[in-house]
Amino acid sequence: MxxxxxxxxxxxxxxxxxxxxxxxxxxxxxxxxxxxxxxxxxxxxxxxxxxxxxxxxxxxxxxxxxxxxxxxxxxxxxxxxxxxxxxxxxxxxxxxxxxxxxxxxxxxxNELVLVAPVSSDVRATLDASADLRSLLGEGGYLAMANTDAVPAGIYGRQALRHLGLWDGLQGRIAQAEDVRAALALVARGETPLGIVYSSDAVAQADVRVVDTFASDSHDAIxxxxxxxxxxxxxxxxxxxxxxxxxxxxxxxxxxxxxxxxxx
The missing domain is CATH 3.40.190.10 (Periplasmic binding protein-like II)
Incomplete structure (x- = not known):
C-alpha cells in the first residue's frame, strides 16, 4: 500500500x-x-x-x-x-x-398480612389473644423474611411484639432471605403460616389471607x-x-x- x-x-x-x-x-x-x-x-x-x-x-x-x-x-x-x-x-x-x-x-x-396455604382451614384474628403457636401445630413454623434486616421481617417482628406474641413464637420462626422466599414456604405447604405483604398474597394463588395486621401495630410500610x-x-x-x-x-x-x- x-x-x-x-x-x-x-x-x-x-x-x-x-x-x-x-x-x-x-x-x-x-x-x-x-x-x-x-x-x-x-x-x-x-x-x-x-x-x-x-x-x-x-x-x-x-x-x-x-x-x-x-x-x-x-x-x-x-x-x-x-x-x-x-x-x-x-x-x-x-x-x-x-x-x-x-x-x-x-x-x-403496603399492608402486612398473615397467610396460610390456600387449602388450609386455619382461622385467626390478629389481636393479643391470638395463639399462633398452637395454630402452627406440632413442629410447624411461621415463615417470615429475615427479622433483623429485611423490611417485611422487621415489620412482622414489630407487629408481633405489639400484640405480645413475639416471645411465645421463639424457636418456631423460619426466617427466609426475603419476603418472596417466605411466601414460597407457605405456598409450597412447608410452613402452615407466614407473614408477608398484602401484595404478595395477591401475587400468589396458592396462599390465602388469614387476617391483616392493624396499621398501628408496625411502622408505616x-x-x-x-x-x-x-x-x-x-x-x-x-x-x-x-x-x-x-x-x-x-x-x-x-x-x-x-x-x-x-x-
Whole structure:
C-alpha cells in the first residue's frame, strides 16, 4: 500500500473511531439498572414492560431484599434506580451520599398480612389473644423474611411484639432471605403460616389471607425510590418519573399496592 493509501486508511479509521465511541457511550448512558425490593417483582415486571413499550430503553431490573440491594449499592453495584421496601435502608444510602437526595420520593404503600396455604382451614384474628403457636401445630413454623434486616421481617417482628406474641413464637420462626422466599414456604405447604405483604398474597394463588395486621401495630410500610448518585442520568430520571405516572400506578394497584400520596 502506497503512502496515499496508508493516509486514506488512517483517516477512515479515525472517522470510524469517532463514530463508534460516542455511540458506545450513549448506549451506556441509556442503560437503566433498577434495584427493587423482592415484593415488587410482579408489579415491577409489568411496569418495566409498559415502559419499554413507550420508550426504546435498555431497562434491567434486579430483585432481592432491600437490605441486600442497599449493601450492593454501597459496594459499587451499577444500579441507577433503587426502590426499597422501607425508609431505613434508603435513609442509610442517603446519609452515605449514595443516592441523589433531591430525586427521592415516597412511591408506594403496603399492608402486612398473615397467610396460610390456600387449602388450609386455619382461622385467626390478629389481636393479643391470638395463639399462633398452637395454630402452627406440632413442629410447624411461621415463615417470615429475615427479622433483623429485611423490611417485611422487621415489620412482622414489630407487629408481633405489639400484640405480645413475639416471645411465645421463639424457636418456631423460619426466617427466609426475603419476603418472596417466605411466601414460597407457605405456598409450597412447608410452613402452615407466614407473614408477608398484602401484595404478595395477591401475587400468589396458592396462599390465602388469614387476617391483616392493624396499621398501628408496625411502622408505616412505605416504599421510597431514588436515583443513585453514581448513575444520575436523564434515562434514570425518566424511569423514575414514569414510576409516578398514572400508567404505572394502575399496574401497582393491580398487584395490591397503594400509591404513597393516597390517590
Amino acid at each position: 502506497g503512502m496515499n493509501g496508508i493516509k486514506a486508511f488512517s483517516i477512515v479509521a479515525l472517522v470510524l473511531a469517532s463514530m463508534v465511541t460516542p455511540l458506545s457511550a450513549m448506549a451506556a448512558g441509556d442503560r437503566v439498572v433498577v434495584f427493587a425490593a423482592a415484593s415488587l417483582k410482579n408489579a415491577m415486571d409489568d411496569v418495566a414492560a409498559a415502559y419499554k413499550r413507550v420508550r426504546d430503553a435498555d431497562l434491567r431490573v434486579s430483585y432481592a431484599g432491600s437490605s441486600t440491594l442497599a449493601r450492593q449499592i454501597e459496594q459499587g453495584a451499577p444500579a441507577a434506580v433503587y426502590v426499597s421496601a422501607n425508609e431505613a435502608w434508603m435513609d442509610r444510602l442517603e446519609n452515605n451520599g449514595r443516592i441523589a437526595a433531591a430525586s427521592r420520593i415516597d412511591l408506594l404503600r 412505605v416504599y421510597p425510590a431514588a436515583v443513585t448518585a453514581d448513575a444520575d442520568t436523564p434515562a434514570a430520571r425518566n424511569f423514575l418519573a414514569f414510576l409516578q405516572g398514572e400508567q404505572a400506578r394502575r399496574l401497582f394497584r393491580k398487584w395490591g399496592f397503594g400509591v404513597a400520596d393516597g390517590e
